Amino acid sequence: MGQQQLLLIILGVIIVGIAIAVGLSMFTAQSVGANRDAIIADLTNLAANAYQHRIRPTTMGGGGGDYSTYQIPPSLASNENGTYTLGTVTATSIQFTGVSAQYTSDSVTGTYGPDGKLVGSFTFSGPNFAGT
Numbered sequence: 001m002g003q004q005q006l007l008l009i010i011l012g013v014i015i016v017g018i019a020i021a022v023g024l025s026m027f028t029a030q031s032v033g034a035n036r037d038a039i040i041a042d043l044t045n046l047a048a049n050a051y052q053h054r055i056r057p058t059t060m061g062g063g064g065g066d067y068s069t070y071q072i073p074p075s076l077a078s079n080e081n082g083t084y085t086l087g088t089v090t091a092t093s094i095q096f097t098g099v100s101a102q103y104t105s106d107s108v109t110g111t112y113g114p115d116g117k118l119v120g121s122f123t124f125s126g127p128n129f130a131g132t
Contacts, residue, residue: 032128038081039098051116067094
């Protein structure tokens with residue numbers, strides 16, 4: 001083979017290697033984003049459950065206008081997306097934290113107010129979720 005043909009083969013191998021590396025990076029970024037979105041959906045579901053508890057009268061097993069007696073139901077405490085725990089709980093606000101099942105050092109935290117809506121925005125922590 002000529003020198004030019006060998007150079008083209010080497011160049012082709014380098015380009016294919018770079019394409020594979022970029023593809024893997026994009027796949028990982030998509031996976032992290034999808035997991036983060038799934039955890040946010042689960043936190044929103046937990047917030048709705050807590051709000052239902054808050055507005056239900058105490059005679060019916062609810063909170064009677066108070067979040068402080070809410071406990072995460074065992075069926076909602078963990079799933080394939082992550083594990084969920086209570087943070088700061090007061091009469092008028094409740095905080096949930098979801099730790100990723102795939103990326104165990106990453107978490108999402110959301111605080112919900114007396115109307116069951118998110119107060120401020122979600123907080124992301126960990127090497128994969130931070131700043132995204």
